Amino acid sequence: MAKEIWVLAEHQEGKVKGITFELLSGSIEFSKQTGQKVAAILLGSGLEEATKSLIPFADKIYLLENPLLSPYTSDAYESALLPLLKEHEPSIFLGGATSTGKDLFPRLAMHLETGYAPDCTELSVNEEGRLTIKRPLFGGKVFAEMVFSEARPQMATVRNHTFLIRENPGRSAEVLPIPTRLDPSSLKKRVIHLEKSPGARLDITEADIVVAAGRGIKGPENFKLIEDLAEVLNASVGTTRAVVDEGWRDLKDQIGKSGKNISARLYMAFGISGAIHHILGIGTCKTIVAVDTDPNALIFNYADYGIVGDLFKIVPALTEELKRVLAS
Amino acid sequence: MDIFVLVKQVPDPEATIRIKTDTELEIENKYFTNFFDEIAIEAALRLKEKFGGKVTVLTVDHRRVDALRRGISMGADEAVQIADPALEGSDPFAIARILTAYLKDKPFDLILAGRQAMDDDSGIVGIALAEALNIPHVHSIIGLEVDPSKKEAKVIREVENGKEHLTCPLPALFTCQKGLNTPRIPLVMNVMKAMKAQIKKVDSASLGMEPNKVGSSSLQVKVLRYLPPPKRPPVKMIKEDYPENVKILVRLLREEAKVL
Ligand SMILES: Cc1cc2nc3c(=O)[nH]c(=O)nc-3n(C[C@H](O)[C@H](O)[C@H](O)COP(=O)(O)OP(=O)(O)OC[C@H]3O[C@@H](n4cnc5c(N)ncnc54)[C@H](O)[C@@H]3O)c2cc1C
Numbered sequence: 151m152a153k154e155i156w157v158l159a160e161h162q163e164g165k166v167k168g169i170t171f172e173l174l175s176g177s178i179e180f181s182k183q184t185g186q187k188v189a190a191i192l193l194g195s196g197l198e199e200a201t202k203s204l205i206p207f208a209d210k211i212y213l214l215e216n217p218l219l220s221p222y223t224s225d226a227y228e229s230a231l232l233p234l235l236k237e238h239e240p241s242i243f244l245g246g247a248t249s250t251g252k253d254l255f256p257r258l259a260m261h262l263e264t265g266y267a268p269d270c271t272e273l274s275v276n277e278e279g280r281l282t283i284k285r286p287l288f289g290g291k292v293f294a295e296m297v298f299s300e301a302r303p304q305m306a307t308v309r310n311h312t313f314l315i316r317e318n319p320g321r322s323a324e325v326l327p328i329p330t331r332l333d334p335s336s337l338k339k340r341v342i343h344l345e346k347s348p349g350a351r352l353d354i355t356e357a358d359i360v361v362a363a364g365r366g367i368k369g370p371e372n373f374k375l376i377e378d379l380a381e382v383l384n385a386s387v388g389t390t391r392a393v394v395d396e397g398w399r400d401l402k403d404q405i406g407k408s409g410k411n412i413s414a415r416l417y418m419a420f421g422i423s424g425a426i427h428h429i430l431g432i433g434t435c436k437t438i439v440a441v442d443t444d445p446n447a448l449i450f451n452y453a454d455y456g457i458v459g460d461l462f463k464i465v466p467a468l469t470e471e472l473k474r475v476l477a478s
Numbered sequence: 479m480d481i482f483v484l485v486k487q488v489p490d491p492e493a494t495i496r497i498k499t500d501t502e503l504e505i506e507n508k509y510f511t512n513f514f515d516e517i518a519i520e521a522a523l524r525l526k527e528k529f530g531g532k533v534t535v536l537t538v539d540h541r542r543v544d545a546l547r548r549g550i551s552m553g554a555d556e557a558v559q560i561a562d563p564a565l566e567g568s569d570p571f572a573i574a575r576i577l578t579a580y581l582k583d584k585p586f587d588l589i590l591a592g593r594q595a596m597d598d599d600s601g602i603v604g605i606a607l608a609e610a611l612n613i614p615h616v617h618s619i620i621g622l623e624v625d626p627s628k629k630e631a632k633v634i635r636e637v638e639n640g641k642e643h644l645t646c647p648l649p650a651l652f653t654c655q656k657g658l659n660t661p662r663i664p665l666v667m668n669v670m671k672a673m674k675a676q677i678k679k680v681d682s683a684s685l686g687m688e689p690n691k692v693g694s695s696s697l698q699v700k701v702l703r704y705l706p707p708p709k710r711p712p713v714k715m716i717k718e719d720y721p722e723n724v725k726i727l728v729r730l731l732r733e734e735a736k737v738l
Pocket residue numbers: 363364365366367389390391392393404405406407408409410420421422423424425426427428431441442443444447459460461462491513
């Protein structure tokens with residue numbers, strides 16, 4: 151029997167995340183080759199809105215509701231998922247390369263003694279449903295093309311924006327509630343509270359567009375210029391380690407080797423020299439724009455479009471121009 | 479507090495990596511102690527300074543012990559090298575199995591590791607080890623407080639929309655992220671001493687590892703081939719004067735790159 155392709159549905163405040171729709175869209179493409187069914191695996195409590203939004207994107211939704219599954223902890227998710235995984239033995243199990251996916255998948259894979267590839271940037275299946283992936287090594291200096299052995303499920307976490315979200319006219323998932331009993335005493339970790347980041351912007355790993363400034367911005371107060379640009383583009387704001395080390399921006403916004411890898415559709419760098427440590431974090435961005443006063447700045451070697459110029463002139467003009475054209 | 483810290487010597491981010499054959503890489507001999515592992519060592523040392531106890535640095539590597547020496551020079555008490563040519567080609571899960579075999583009957587309160595090693599960037603070993611030892615883990619922590627009397631830790635973990643504050647009973651395993659602390663720079667004198675420090679060597683046979691559970695025969699995901707990063711098209715420099723250049727950039731982003 152053709153085993154299923156599973157996608158771990160991630161959600162935040164009742165809303166399913168973009169990465170989940172991307173992975174389901176990719177899985178549906180795979181299923182056209184393999185004839186397998188695609189299932190979204192949804193855990194938590196108060197999942198009505200999330201369930202509804204997933205219906206056009208899968209064949210099945212396994213719904214695991216229990217107050218102990220909200221908020222996410224690896225203990226609770228693992229306890230709930232292992233019996234289901236053992237029962238159904240899916241062929242593929244995908245998750246986002248997110249704080250949840252990277253936390254949970256290694257534990258599950260170790261327990262199931264199966265294969266797991268983290269942080270994938272390309273995936274394909276053959277007709278038998280065998281998964282081949284590509285992933286960056288050494289921060290993206292080299293990529294490895296890797297294939298899974300016989301063990302199932304074939305588990306992978308995938309970077310944001312690896313697949314495009316596609317609507318599926320006519321698809322309507324069957325919702326399968328799975329009774330989920332959890333023993334509270336077996337759950338060891340407890341989330342006390344979530345200190346939410348100020349502002350409503352997506353994390354830089356999730357955002358479609360990221361605009362960033364480096365030390366060329368000269369001081370924390372000048373980030374206002376970048377924030378204004380981000381506002382027009384509905385982008386998130388990133389930065390370099392030099393800026394974080396100065397204390398001008400929070401560590402969560404650092405892009406690069408010791409910060410985050412981003413896969414934005416559009417990345418714009420202002421006053422960023424392009425040290426290899428930074429570049430390694432933007433390798434899988436689609437379009438890169440660089441603006442720097444130094445014509446020899448390394449960043450230009452990696453950009454698609456470059457302007458040699460003063461960011462203090464370029465950024466406000468760019469914000470105005472975008473306002474004008476995006477309004478029309 | 480008895481603390482084990484998992485450490486690894488990895489290629490420096492500036493080292494050149496060359497694809498030698500489809501399945502073989504040539505790595506320039508420029509290594510450093512994994513950035514995140516130093517943060518883990520620092521965290522362990524601070525706990526020891528506060529509560530007493532012992533810090534042991536532990537590596538699975540039959541070639542390099544520099545990360546262990548780095549740990550000793552920073553102030554770790556003991557260093558253990560699990561070394562065996564039979565481990566060549568092991569993936570992170572096999573490394574976790576080896577570490578499990580070594581640690582399963584050792585007493586400890588805490589295991590610390592880096593968020594990921596800056597070579598294959600997998601972030602698996604620590605978490606898989608916690609699974610095999612059946613202890614809780616928290617991945618990518620940026621805050622840590624321990625209450626030894628309650629055998630409990632309060633940790634802060636980075637998530638996409640903020641910072642999650644958790645409690646976790648000990649023994650546990652935490653992987654450490656930048657922001658947790660700034661690792662100390664060892665004194666030259668201590669670096670010299672660490673060069674001569676005793677390193678305990680353990681082989682995999684003595685750990686009772688089955689040969690098919692380690693090395694390249696245990697792989698569940700295999701490299702077909704290594705590839706250079708996808709080539710980027712050459713940069714298009716917009717040479718027109720300001721403010722014409724800004725207008726052109728916006729036009730290119732809309733009409734050529736189609737990203738707006
Ligand atoms: C182990 C290790 C890990 C690291 N990890 C990271 C990482 O994760 N992320 C990271 O970013 N870095 C990392 N670094 C640091 C990295 O090597 C660089 O030091 C850092 O990226 C430089 O930041 P920057 O580009 O903001 O600053 P700079 O290199 O100082 O560049 C500033 C740029 O601004 C330009 N400029 C100045 N004024 C203007 C103006 N008015 N208009 C336009 N341009 C202007 C300058 O010409 C220059 O190119 C790491 C380093 C090490 C050793």
